[in-house]
Amino acid sequence: MKLTFFGAAKAVTGSCHCVEVNGHKVLVDCGLQQGRDERDNRELDFVPGYIDDVVVTHAHIDHSGRLPLLVKQGFAGNIYCTRLTAQLLSIMLRDSAQIQENDAAYENQKGKRAGKPPVEPLYTLEDVEKTLRHIVTCEYGWELDISDGIKIRFVDAGHLLGSACVEMWLTEQGFTKKIVFSG
Secondary structure, eight states: EEEEEESSSSSOOOOOOEEETTEEEEEOOOOOOOOSSOTTTOOOOGGGGOOOOOOOOOSHHHHHHHHHHHHTOOOOSSSEEEEHHHHHHHHHHHHHHHHHHHHHHHHHHHHHHHOOOOOHHHHHHHHHHHHTEEEEOOOOOOOEETEEEEEEEEEOOOOSOEEEEEEEEEEEEEEEEEEEOOO
């Protein structure tokens, strides 16, 4: 068993953690980092194909905002979340993509006059549509076996519509540990 922190460690935003059990890697959240002191959102600390599945605690952008980037860069697994979180992701990720596209257009307009090379948006509406096809929804209290040795359950966190604490039972070499991500 291995737990790696790719975001929201020594920071408040950009929640992104990886749990590895029996060689299966599950990302818990994949959020945008926000603020001037944060790292570049374009750079993931891992190869997206390295991740097998994603579990999303809630739809706030600092917990979900880099999901389209993850898919754009090659992630092909499932994204597990509550049904209500999926509904909010559909709205919030589209909104975020529109902001990304508008920001890039503005920078390109300014940069063209200054002779700078064009910039690409972090992701587009098309990337969001591809991302939404990876979502697998469930209800609070359901237990899901997402791989050999990894079982999850979403419990109402009361933070936002659809938000959840994620309970994970991790079994490797006959030994089981339970960890909880509060989101």
